[in-house]
Amino acid sequence: MGNARLQSIHVHPVKAFRGLELREAAVEPWGLAGDRRWMLIDDGGKVVTQREQPRLALAAAEPLPGGGVRLSAPGRAPLTVPVPGLVGTVTADIFGTEVEAVPAGGEAHAWCSGYLEAGVRLVHMDDPATRRPVESGYGLPGETVSFADGYPLLVTAQASLDALNALIARGDHADEGPLPMNRFRPNVVVSGTAAWAEDGWTRIAVGEVVLRVPKPCGRCVVTTTDQDTGRRGKEPLRTLARHRRLDRELVFGQNLVPENRGTIRVGDPVEILG
Numbered sequence: 001m002g003n004a005r006l007q008s009i010h011v012h013p014v015k016a017f018r019g020l021e022l023r024e025a026a027v028e029p030w031g032l033a034g035d036r037r038w039m040l041i042d043d044g045g046k047v048v049t050q051r052e053q054p055r056l057a058l059a060a061a062e063p064l065p066g067g068g069v070r071l072s073a074p075g076r077a078p079l080t081v082p083v084p085g086l087v088g089t090v091t092a093d094i095f096g097t098e099v100e101a102v103p104a105g106g107e108a109h110a111w112c113s114g115y116l117e118a119g120v121r122l123v124h125m126d127d128p129a130t131r132r133p134v135e136s137g138y139g140l141p142g143e144t145v146s147f148a149d150g151y152p153l154l155v156t157a158q159a160s161l162d163a164l165n166a167l168i169a170r171g172d173h174a175d176e177g178p179l180p181m182n183r184f185r186p187n188v189v190v191s192g193t194a195a196w197a198e199d200g201w202t203r204i205a206v207g208e209v210v211l212r213v214p215k216p217c218g219r220c221v222v223t224t225t226d227q228d229t230g231r232r233g234k235e236p237l238r239t240l241a242r243h244r245r246l247d248r249e250l251v252f253g254q255n256l257v258p259e260n261r262g263t264i265r266v267g268d269p270v271e272i273l274g
Contacts, residue, residue: 003192004270013061015039016049024265030128031152034063039147040120054230099132138214151255156186163195176235182227207268211256218249
């Protein structure tokens with residue numbers, strides 16, 4: 001395992017928007033700096049993702065100094081959205097977990113609603129240190145997460161994607177492969193491991209940052225969404241169902257919780273601690 005390296009780093013400033021590749025990133029207790037601090041909710045307060053709106057794959061958010069974002073999407077003029085002031089919070093529902101969030105201004109709501117042709121609001125997580133605990137049953141006291149699905153970071157392995165693509169090539173929907181890693185929307189991608197080696201990890205170090213590995217990542221319909229076109233297919237869920245079923249979940253990649261702050265950089269060594 002001495003050859004394992006950090007291959008790439010990805011953040012998603014607005015949850016469900018397209019990812020942004022970085023050369024380095026600060027690791028905070030609740031995730032990579034700038035990752036998923038913004039998200040969309042519907043009129044009932046429920047999170048809106050590519051599950052319901054695959055066109056979100058084509059929307060982009062450029063992080064700005066101070067925590068704001070510059071939104072862009074096909075057919076829309078770009079919009080700069082600052083971090084909202086002290087306007088109070090609204091209750092957002094992230095897959096059954098309620099979290100308080102601060103709404104952006106009306107211009108941002110109109111921009112996002114116009115793009116999706118549906119009523120949505122853009123909200124910001126003002127205090128990630130207190131707003132939302134890590135998924136119940138897997139987090140330790142005091143551990144928190146941004147607007148990510150349940151954990152601060154997600155790691156995938158290039159060798160595992162290669163193995164998965166080899167399985168897809170032998171399946172009923174071989175024409176859909178090979179799939180790129182962005183289907184899985186990871187934060188960090190590791191090279192130099194054996195395929196599926198991450199199944200056995202419990203703690204790893206990426207450069208100067210140590211991370212706990214609480215559980216594998218269960219997968220949903222978002223993985224079938226082409227991140228360049230917004231179109232959906234059958235893979236990789238069809239192949240994961242045959243080869244990567246764990247309990248009731250189809251798994252690819254591992255969730256991570258940082259044990260310390262630090263900066264990670266592409267090329268950093270990855271050490272398996274347990």
